[in-house]
Amino acid sequence: MSNPTESRPIVDSNSTSANAGKYQEDRRDFIRGSGLMIAGGAIAGASAATKAIASSKQSKLRIAMVGCGRRCRQLLDAMASLDDDAIEITALVDNNRGRAQSAFRSIKSRHPERSADHCNLLTSGGSIRQPLLPQQAWQDVDVVFITTPPVCQPGIAVDAITNHKHVFIEKPMAADLNGLKQVVNASAVAKEQGLTVHVGFQRQYDQRDLDLVAQVQQGGIGDIIYAKSYCNSGSLKKHVARSEKEQLAHWNQFNWTGGDVLLEQHVAGLDVLRRVIGRPLLTAQGQAGWASLSDAELANQQNAVQQSGHQQAGELAFQHQSIEFEFADHVSLISHTRRAAHSWQRTGEWLYGTQGHADFSNGKLFDRSGNVTWQSAEPSASMVATQAQLRAFFASIRHGDAENQVDQASESTLMALLGQRAAQTSKLARMKSLRGELKLA
Structure with missing residues (x-):
């Protein structure tokens, strides 16, 4: 059995360093700031990365699960039941390390074929203000599943799209209007870059x-x-x-x-x-x-x-x-x-x-x-409906036919x-x- 790659919290919540200080801003300022970042940021190379996945349909899609609670486990079970050997979990991310470890043990015992040889376990140290993945971790990820509490979903979606990743975000996408605005802005950028964004309205x-x-x-x-x-x-x-x-x-x-x-x-x-x-x-x-x-x-x-x-x-x-x-x-x-x-x-x-x-x-x-x-x-x-959505999601990525469900989902x-x-x-x-x-x- 392979061992997960342990990672220290990206920013220690008790740190007084200059780098840590930028994450200690007011929560509402963080939400507004990250929304502006994605709306105004240029994402060079995303189209090339998308085409590379589409042109190499036999390569595995590398998946990061951000949020390792009940919905994460349901999605992992649904993925495991798919007749698809070309997906693997490369990162499990949660602000509670115990949940990430529990999800890893579940995968290794029940669905070992779905786990990468070196699956990263990452934590934010318990603060929603910190980005959950360090820059180097994005290199091993093609797809991000966001199954966190709603308040965390917008910021993670912004980070994922900024780093040119396809996104599956659970409903409702946000806990308030400001958060939803972030997701809508990020979705517009995803459309420009040819990234698939699905929302978990599996019905x-x-x-x-x-x-x-x-x-x-x-x-x-x-x-x-x-x-x-x-x-x-x-x-x-x-x-x-x-x-x-x-x-x-x-x-x-x-x-x-x-x-x-x-x-x-x-x-x-x-x-x-x-x-x-x-x-x-x-x-x-x-x-x-x-x-x-x-x-x-x-x-x-x-x-x-x-x-x-x-x-x-x-x-x-x-x-x-x-x-x-x-x-x-x-x-x-x-x-x-x-x-x-x-x-x-x-x-x-x-x-x-x-x-x-x-x-x-x-x-x-x-x-x-x-x-x-x-x-x-x-x-x-x-479960059957979830499986059907996952098949459509992965097919959209592999075929280079980007689907973006945010506009309709945001109406609900x-x-x-x-x-x-x-x-x-x-x-x-x-x-x-x-x-x-x-x-x-």
Whole structure:
């Protein structure tokens, strides 16, 4: 068994050297700065590197996995099941060395053929402000998979595209509007350089969903009237996180690190319905709150955050949200999310028309009397959909036919951000205004 190449943290978080000092800027300044860097930077040689991969289809694609948690392991399992001998993992990167080591052990024990002889284990030392790969590590990488908490995704995407790498970035791509803007700017550069950028909305490759959408588009439920989408699950463990590092460790509980359940999880269902509705999104309005936290618990968390100096960063993600999205032609989408123990739990999407409705959870069409009029023969298999996307991703790189999914994916992320804003402000949020802030329109 080969040994991983151990690497010291790129910048020691406790260092007082001049080089370390540049990473100790404010987090928001870092986000703005890196966005400007990618927008204004020239990437010489990227086209040549892309053509080299395309012209040598037998050479292995060298992959860096940045973020070694649950989603990373799912993608590694999906890669291992592909009939593709020309991919190998050359780097495992995480701000927690233990997770990187765990991912390495998993690969070596379960999928040894997917690991390079010298697989680098790299860590940032626990700070999101530091770049995760040293310059020399980029030389052994063709493709970067980004499966970190949403707050880290934009900066890593910027670094990867700056270094001429193809990118697979998990949804939602960012935790806020500033982060999404970074990804959109980086995506524009990737297009110029012929780099493939895929986004992890794997349900776009789910055959059952595709068949159901085709039935709807052929008039299977008549004219679309409204839709509903649920993402109701169990509660999260309660933590009082004071420092930035502690908040990042529990990233799905804070807005600045993960957005909230609407943005980080429910966006997958919103993406499905947004695409099939096929009309411009206009507005969102709704409400949200905390179901299982007492006033004392909320105050305790906010006090802990204020003492740490991260007042804006420490806002807790909502535990439940009810949002109404309105599209053109008066088509509405009702969205419910909830994280609560001992509650009714259900996740799925439903689309209602003048002649019946579509149930994406079960792959069925119903008439207005509730009779099944069509049912997909395909099973619900997220792994199969992930495999299908990986095949398309790798094929795009090898054939030199660059695919960039950021523009469409950003529409779904913007939709989730619009719903989040409506809940936070208790006001009618307009998509036109949000686009103006992002400067996409």
